[in-house]
Amino acid sequence: MLELSGISKTYAKSAVKAVDDLSVAVRDGEIFGFLGPNGAGKTTTIKVLTGVLRADSGHAMVDGIEIAADPLGAKRRIGYVTDNPELFARLKAAEYLNFVGDVYGVDTVTRQSRVAEYASRFEIKDALGGSIGSFSHGMKQKLLITASLLHDPQNWVLDEPMVGLDPKAAFALKEIMRTRAAAGKTVFFSTHVMEVAERLCDRLAIINKGRIVFTGTLAELKAMQGADGSLESLFLELVDDDAEA
Amino acid sequence: MNVYLSLARLYIQSFYNLPTGKSPGMKRDQKSIRKAIAFGALMVLVVGDFGYLFVMVNLGMYKGLAMVGMQGILVLNAAIMATMLTLVVGFMTALSTYYLNDMELQLLSMPIQPRALFGAKFTAVYISEALFSVFFMAIAMMVFGIKEGPNPLFYVWGTLAGLLLPFPVLAVSYLIQIPLLSCAGFLKNKRTIMIVGGVVGIAAALGFNVFIQNMMMRIQDPAALADSMASPDSFITRMGSVYPPALFAWRAMSHPASAGAIGSMLAMVVVCLAGPAIVIFFLSGAYAKSLVGFNEAHVRKLTKTGADRFITRHIRSGYLFLTLVRRELAMMNREPMYLLNGPFIIILMPIVVGVMFMVQKNALLNDPGLAGLRAFVDGGFGCALAGLVGAFMGSSTSIACTSVSRDARILPFMKSLPLKPATYMLAKLAHGLIFAFLGSIIGVGLITVVLRLGPVDVLASFPAALSMSILLNVGGLWLDTANPRLDWENPIAAMKQNPNAVIAILGGMVLLGGSGYIAFRASMGSAAFALWFGAVPFVMSLVMLAPYPRFAEKRMARMEA
Numbered sequence: 001m002l003e004l005s006g007i008s009k010t011y012a013k014s015a016v017k018a019v020d021d022l023s024v025a026v027r028d029g030e031i032f033g034f035l036g037p038n039g040a041g042k043t044t045t046i047k048v049l050t051g052v053l054r055a056d057s058g059h060a061m062v063d064g065i066e067i068a069a070d071p072l073g074a075k076r077r078i079g080y081v082t083d084n085p086e087l088f089a090r091l092k093a094a095e096y097l098n099f100v101g102d103v104y105g106v107d108t109v110t111r112q113s114r115v116a117e118y119a120s121r122f123e124i125k126d127a128l129g130g131s132i133g134s135f136s137h138g139m140k141q142k143l144l145i146t147a148s149l150l151h152d153p154q155n156w157v158l159d160e161p162m163v164g165l166d167p168k169a170a171f172a173l174k175e176i177m178r179t180r181a182a183a184g185k186t187v188f189f190s191t192h193v194m195e196v197a198e199r200l201c202d203r204l205a206i207i208n209k210g211r212i213v214f215t216g217t218l219a220e221l222k223a224m225q226g227a228d229g230s231l232e233s234l235f236l237e238l239v240d241d242d243a244e245a
Numbered sequence: 246m247n248v249y250l251s252l253a254r255l256y257i258q259s260f261y262n263l264p265t266g267k268s269p270g271m272k273r274d275q276k277s278i279r280k281a282i283a284f285g286a287l288m289v290l291v292v293g294d295f296g297y298l299f300v301m302v303n304l305g306m307y308k309g310l311a312m313v314g315m316q317g318i319l320v321l322n323a324a325i326m327a328t329m330l331t332l333v334v335g336f337m338t339a340l341s342t343y344y345l346n347d348m349e350l351q352l353l354s355m356p357i358q359p360r361a362l363f364g365a366k367f368t369a370v371y372i373s374e375a376l377f378s379v380f381f382m383a384i385a386m387m388v389f390g391i392k393e394g395p396n397p398l399f400y401v402w403g404t405l406a407g408l409l410l411p412f413p414v415l416a417v418s419y420l421i422q423i424p425l426l427s428c429a430g431f432l433k434n435k436r437t438i439m440i441v442g443g444v445v446g447i448a449a450a451l452g453f454n455v456f457i458q459n460m461m462m463r464i465q466d467p468a469a470l471a472d473s474m475a476s477p478d479s480f481i482t483r484m485g486s487v488y489p490p491a492l493f494a495w496r497a498m499s500h501p502a503s504a505g506a507i508g509s510m511l512a513m514v515v516v517c518l519a520g521p522a523i524v525i526f527f528l529s530g531a532y533a534k535s536l537v538g539f540n541e542a543h544v545r546k547l548t549k550t551g552a553d554r555f556i557t558r559h560i561r562s563g564y565l566f567l568t569l570v571r572r573e574l575a576m577m578n579r580e581p582m583y584l585l586n587g588p589f590i591i592i593l594m595p596i597v598v599g600v601m602f603m604v605q606k607n608a609l610l611n612d613p614g615l616a617g618l619r620a621f622v623d624g625g626f627g628c629a630l631a632g633l634v635g636a637f638m639g640s641s642t643s644i645a646c647t648s649v650s651r652d653a654r655i656l657p658f659m660k661s662l663p664l665k666p667a668t669y670m671l672a673k674l675a676h677g678l679i680f681a682f683l684g685s686i687i688g689v690g691l692i693t694v695v696l697r698l699g700p701v702d703v704l705a706s707f708p709a710a711l712s713m714s715i716l717l718n719v720g721g722l723w724l725d726t727a728n729p730r731l732d733w734e735n736p737i738a739a740m741k742q743n744p745n746a747v748i749a750i751l752g753g754m755v756l757l758g759g760s761g762y763i764a765f766r767a768s769m770g771s772a773a774f775a776l777w778f779g780a781v782p783f784v785m786s787l788v789m790l791a792p793y794p795r796f797a798e799k800r801m802a803r804m805e806a
Contacts, residue, residue: 011805012803012805013805047657047661050661051660051661052657052658052660052661053805054802054803071663072663072664072665073663075661075662075663075664076663078661080658080661082657082658082661084654084657084658086654087654087655087658088572088575088576088655090575090576091572091575091576094555094556094559094560095571095572095575097560098559098560098561098562098563098568099568099572100662101560101562102562102563102564102565102568103565103568103662103663103664104662104663105562105565106562107562108560108561108562111560111561111562112556112557112560112561115556115560116553116556119552119556125547125549125552125556126546126547126548126549126551126552127544127545127546127547128547128552128555128556128559128560129545129547129555129559130544130545130546131545134543134544134545135544139544
């Protein structure tokens with residue numbers, strides 16, 4: 001379970017709040033979509049949730065553990081896929097997976113079976129001996145996703161995970177999300193792709209200019225807006241209304 | 246704005262990492278201003294240091310040449326040296342910036358004339374070369390001007406010559422590189438280019454060192470210096486007669502107020518600008534084409550059974566701390582250009598010192614002032630010198646003092662991992678200490694060979710060298726944790742344009758110089774040196790390390806890379 005309450009964050013070099021009094025709760029067994037325009041505060045929220053950034057105020061909890069109080073305990077319960085797969089270009093894929101495995105304390109047998117499973121699903125098994133620097137954007141993304149699942153986290157946090165993935169890999173990713181949610185684990189992801197959010201999410205939140213403008217199911221969003229359009233049209237209406245207000 | 250000017254501005258900003266104006270919504274950052282001022286002051290110090298060296302060389306030359314009435318050759322020498330320096334540095338700069346980054350592929354997709362693209366890049370590279378060249382000419386002008394009091398036009402022609410001299414050499418650099426990179430596919434890789442550029446840089450640095458050592462030696466004997474420079478067979482005379490731009494500059498500056506001077510300068514303008522004009526006119530298309538396919542990488546693939554075997558063999562758990570240290574080593578900048586200032590300085594420095602020793606060996610051995618050196622060395626100074634050189638080698642790698650800055654791009658990911666900041670940072674220190682150990686061995690070994698030290702001196706100097714290296718590395722880590730450079734475009738900037746590296750090296754020099762002074766004044770023997778300079782820095786390192794984990798945790802939490 002992931003819980004953010006009253007989170008505000010202003011970057012040191014900025015005069016504007018990136019996130020302003022944000023509260024969201026994601027339950028176990030739920031796929032939660034986090035939507036918003038560019039620069040709305042999605043990545044900042046995810047960075048606070050994963051302990052990358054310290055919030056100016058508010059609380060971030062992972063399975064009941066306050067991340068500021070016990071950062072290591074909270075981080076161990078998260079698998080995180082960043083929005084920037086430009087990592088460790090000088091390492092080989094296997095070296096990177098071993099690095100992440102060692103940080104999360106995954107034993108050799110479990111590590112080998114999970115690498116074999118996810119690398120096969122994302123079709124990067126034959127490239128494990130290759131240097132990350134020679135990988136395409138999509139391959140790096142697949143490697144990041146594989147690494148994030150090595151320790152079978154209770155909470156899976158993904159920042160724009162579909163970017164760069166081929167249709168087969170995107171399908172595999174959605175399948176893994178569903179399987180994990182069905183097993184009672186939490187999936188929290190940000191996306192710009194409305195179709196994905198519409199089909200995949202149990203609940204979603206929409207953020208604009210650092211503030212949450214909606215949290216709930218798609219049906220609740222339709223009811224609130226008094227319209228029966230697609231998520232895309234509802235999202236645009238909501239964001240535009242908020243901009244005008 | 247004109248496309249060429251827009252591109253030139255873009256390239257200049259990218260090459261030189263120039264600060265941009267304050268963005269709307271951003272706070273005025275007093276700390277950045279203070280940092281910029283401090284970095285500027287450091288640059289003035291470094292430039293002043295080199296300036297002093299060249300002033301002394303030029304003064305020595307002037308004295309020698311004035312004795313035979315040929316002091317005018319000083320100007321020809323400056324023009325030729327400016328040409329040679331810009332040829333070497335310009336060739337390296339042109340090569341290392343030939344393909345800047347993937348931004349260039351995007352530029353290729355835009356409706357931009359190849360001439361505007363190449364012309365803009367030429368302009369950006371030219372700026373640094375012009376600064377070098379004008380710097381060289383200005384020092385010669387200053388020395389000659391004070392001594393001879395020439396017509397004010399002398400300075401105008403000298404400055405103009407300084408600005409014009411890099412044009413033909415840069416044109417030649419591109420004339421070689423464009424066909425080479427158009428044909429040789431293996432060179433179309435940024436890392437390969439860095440390796441080639443690094444090797445050229447090392448060769449140039451060694452050549453320059455030999456030149457300066459030779460000049461410094463001859464300064465002692467002005468008559469021999471004048472003879473070696475002004476004789477018909479000298480390099481300066483031969484270059485002057487076959488390289489028209491240097492000859493034109495010399496002629497114009499020798500008689501600055503004459504009509505011939507204007508003619509010489511006009512001829513120089515035509516000759517110098519012809520090179521870039523020809524290269525830009527004829528080779529721009531080839532240059533743009535050669536950028537296509539740059540940095541293409543091919544993934545090495547395993548067979549299906551090979552992949553299974555690979556997982557069984559290579560996916561294995563390990564000790565976390567060792568994994569972190571291995572990551573530091575794997576991520577380390579390994580290109581040869583880091584021999585110049587970076588981890589591999591521990592290899593280059595002994596070569597440079599070896600060259601100095603070989604060039605000046607006879608002079609050193611025959612110097613009556615050094616006759617008592619042996620007794621001095623045996624009295625404990627040899628041990629101290631070995632220890633200090635070892636400590637310098639072990640602390641000048643810039644590993645610890647740039648360790649956080651170099652990780653700026655991956656810092657958000659590292660912070661998301663369940664990893665104690667202290668463990669992460671101490672792995673960085675361990676990386677620095679591996680090189681501190683190697684540097685101390687090489688430094689002590691070098692002085693041991695040169696001064697033929699005995700085993701007692703070696704045994705006493707090595708622990709002191711290592712202990713002082715540890716202290717300086719711990720200091721460097723504190724420095725980069727407190728004030729990392731987290732905003733950079735190019736990973737080279739994290740090490741080579743990092744004020745922390747300059748502060749650490751200068752601070753190390755001051756500390757080691759002070760330690761040498763104390764050892765010398767106290768007439769310390771080997772045992773006393775080992776005790777004081779082994780034990781005290783070690784204890785200081787422990788004292789500095791004790792509060793470090795808490796400090797690292799606090800700083801990491803605040804970093805917003």
